[in-house]
Amino acid sequence: MDIKILDSHVRSMLSEKRYNHSIGVADTAQKLAKLLGADEEKAYTAGLLHDCAKEIEPETALKRLKAYGITVDEVSISSPALLHGPLGACIAQIEFGISDPEIFDAIWFHTTGKAAMNTLTKIIYIADYIEPSREFESVDKLRELAFSGKLDEAIVKASGRTIQYSIEKGRTIHPDTVHARNYILINQHNEQ
Numbered sequence: 001m002d003i004k005i006l007d008s009h010v011r012s013m014l015s016e017k018r019y020n021h022s023i024g025v026a027d028t029a030q031k032l033a034k035l036l037g038a039d040e041e042k043a044y045t046a047g048l049l050h051d052c053a054k055e056i057e058p059e060t061a062l063k064r065l066k067a068y069g070i071t072v073d074e075v076s077i078s079s080p081a082l083l084h085g086p087l088g089a090c091i092a093q094i095e096f097g098i099s100d101p102e103i104f105d106a107i108w109f110h111t112t113g114k115a116a117m118n119t120l121t122k123i124i125y126i127a128d129y130i131e132p133s134r135e136f137e138s139v140d141k142l143r144e145l146a147f148s149g150k151l152d153e154a155i156v157k158a159s160g161r162t163i164q165y166s167i168e169k170g171r172t173i174h175p176d177t178v179h180a181r182n183y184i185l186i187n188q189h190n191e192q
């Protein structure tokens, strides 16, 4: 599907604010891909689509995932905001005909991360965190790390922040977020 058509689908599925966030993620992902020598077009597409399922009600999201044959884990059911990653990946693949497995993965895991992420998945995970409209205390530090090519360090900080936030709010922590962070820290330790 042509990027302009994808863009109009995303625009029709989201509020103006979230659409603008998606464009911010797409642009940021493209810049990071350029910096890292990854595929810029794939990064832009995955960024544009990453939140396409974000405004689907949890009940509908669960039904649609079931219809796509996806079994949802208990943590995601207890924290329904997590459903939009897997559902967005399915919509991109099935409704928009995006067959690229890396784009599928990047959308699926953009909220939780996971162990052994490939470059595109890392790019979307961090671009979602640092796109220009994001405002939180350590965002400039994360931008600095990501745009100096230190994606792993940025992901350790970002996933740590997500875990901390979940604890503060009394919410469950998705094990994939713990795996994402541990995987990088273990690798860094082994390289020392």
Ligand SMILES: [Fe+2]
Pocket (backbone or CB within 6 Å): 050, 051, 054, 084, 110, 111
């Ligand atoms: Fe998201």
Ligand SMILES: [Fe+2]
Pocket (backbone or CB within 6 Å): 021, 025, 050, 051, 128
């Ligand atoms: Fe997002």
